[in-house]
Amino acid sequence: MRSSSTSVRGLTRRELLVNLSGAALFAAGPGLSSATASGDWHAAPDERPFDLLVQGGRVIDPSQGLDAVRDVAIREGKISRIEAAIPLAQARGVLRAEGKIVTPGLIDLHTHVFPGVGPFGIEPDLYCVRRGATTVLDAGTSGAFSFPAFRKLVIERAETRIRALLHVVSIGLVAGNTDNMGELLDLRYCDPRLAVKVARENRDLIVGFKIRFSNFLTGANDVAGMVRARAAADEAGLPLMIHIGGPTSPLRELLSRMKKGDLVTHAFNSRVPGLLDEGGKLRSEVLEARERGVLFDVGHGGGSFSFDLMEKSLAQGLRPDTISSDLHAFNIEGPVFDLATTLSKFLLLGFSLSEVIERATINAARAFNFGAEIGTLKPGAEADVAVFDLREGDFTFTDADKKTRTGRQMLAPFATVRGGKVFRP
Numbered sequence: 148m149r150s151s152s153t154s155v156r157g158l159t160r161r162e163l164l165v166n167l168s169g170a171a172l173f174a175a176g177p178g179l180s181s182a183t184a185s186g187d188w189h190a191a192p193d194e195r196p197f198d199l200l201v202q203g204g205r206v207i208d209p210s211q212g213l214d215a216v217r218d219v220a221i222r223e224g225k226i227s228r229i230e231a232a233i234p235l236a237q238a239r240g241v242l243r244a245e246g247k248i249v250t251p252g253l254i255d256l257h258t259h260v261f262p263g264v265g266p267f268g269i270e271p272d273l274y275c276v277r278r279g280a281t282t283v284l285d286a287g288t289s290g291a292f293s294f295p296a297f298r299k300l301v302i303e304r305a306e307t308r309i310r311a312l313l314h315v316v317s318i319g320l321v322a323g324n325t326d327n328m329g330e331l332l333d334l335r336y337c338d339p340r341l342a343v344k345v346a347r348e349n350r351d352l353i354v355g356f357k358i359r360f361s362n363f364l365t366g367a368n369d370v371a372g373m374v375r376a377r378a379a380a381d382e383a384g385l386p387l388m389i390h391i392g393g394p395t396s397p398l399r400e401l402l403s404r405m406k407k408g409d410l411v412t413h414a415f416n417s418r419v420p421g422l423l424d425e426g427g428k429l430r431s432e433v434l435e436a437r438e439r440g441v442l443f444d445v446g447h448g449g450g451s452f453s454f455d456l457m458e459k460s461l462a463q464g465l466r467p468d469t470i471s472s473d474l475h476a477f478n479i480e481g482p483v484f485d486l487a488t489t490l491s492k493f494l495l496l497g498f499s500l501s502e503v504i505e506r507a508t509i510n511a512a513r514a515f516n517f518g519a520e521i522g523t524l525k526p527g528a529e530a531d532v533a534v535f536d537l538r539e540g541d542f543t544f545t546d547a548d549k550k551t552r553t554g555r556q557m558l559a560p561f562a563t564v565r566g567g568k569v570f571r572p
């Protein structure tokens with residue numbers, strides 16, 4: 148999964164140009180020279196201060212209120228400078244971004260990137276870092292029983308920065324959505340003490356907990372599951388993300404147990420009971436939760452985002468705090484495709500470019516403790532940068548209910564820098 152960044156020998160020139168990433172290539176400087184030049188040529192010490200320059204793009208960084216043409220200079224895996232004109236001669240590599248949109252590396256708060264364990268998992272690098280998302284949260288694919296494998300076999304090998312929400316149910320999503328095998332149908336698997344133990348043993352990677360509430364996944368156990376999830380989150384001092392998708396019990400029973408900093412994902416799905424009451428008004432428990440500081444996340448997914456419901460929520464003043472994709476094996480061929488496509492759907496809903504980028508960068512970064520400065524291009528932050536084409540035209544976008552809307556703009560991934568290294572879609 149990890150492409151070689153330690154040796155450039157044996158790669159063709161084309162592979163070097165296409166795959167390798169700027170910083171790794173140039174960091175290999177003398178090695179590369181001796182491998183490609185003949186004779187005993189010796190390079191002079193390289194005085195250029197920057198490893199990579201992302202040059203001439205329209206930089207949109209809501210963390211700094213910035214929307215302007217800028218050059219972004221990277222050194223040793225960190226953002227070094229961001230200025231109107233940085234001389235090309237000061238960098239060992241350049242990523243030309245004229246006419247393109249440059250943002251902090253996107254953060255996707257809801258993905259499933261544990262392939263091979265259960266039906267949902269996808270290869271993280273192919274769909275995340277190569278398509279603009281430098282950091283992703285896996286939302287509960289693993290539980291206590293499978294997290295050690297997730298850590299060792301996926302997270303530690305991926306180029307995408309992966310953090311996890313541990314499913315409070317120890318079997319995680321190994322059974323997928325198979326009817327009659329939902330993870331909360333047997334409460335013995337929902338052991339908050341075990342979840343807390345594993346979270347504590349993996350503090351560097353587990354940043355919160357996840358639990359799912361759809362009637363076919365829980366039967367009558369949803370409130371009992373919520374009580375246990377609450378206990379785990381309180382004991383570990385971590386945020387809790389709940390999935391809503393037609394719970395058995397009234398929504399109030401679940402939302403009333405959520406605290407400031409907890410998140411509702413799939414918030415804008417059309418299943419009932421959802422955010423809206425029978426009359427189409429936002430439920431009082433939704434407004435109360437928002438007042439308490441509960442966050443509302445998109446989590447588009449294959450069945451969990453409705454243009455219609457989103458528009459009704461927006462009309463009543465409820466905007467998502469974060470925009471995530473819920474990218475998994477059943478929606479990478481549509482209707483989700485990637486996080487950039489999900490963001491594009493909010494452009495057609497009237498959000499500005501800055502407002503959508505904010506919800507997938509700094510807002511997402513603030514929702515969890517990622518253990519790294521991300522979601523911003525401030526000097527000193529991780530050198531995670533996403534570059535997009537902003538295409539103009541008529542684009543048909545489809546929601547999870549197979550309803551369509553036409554948008555005039557589409558964000559399309561062009562290149563991503565993660566830790567100073569360049570990736571292409």
Ligand SMILES: [Zn+2]
Pocket residue numbers: 257258259286448473
């Ligand atoms: Zn999900």
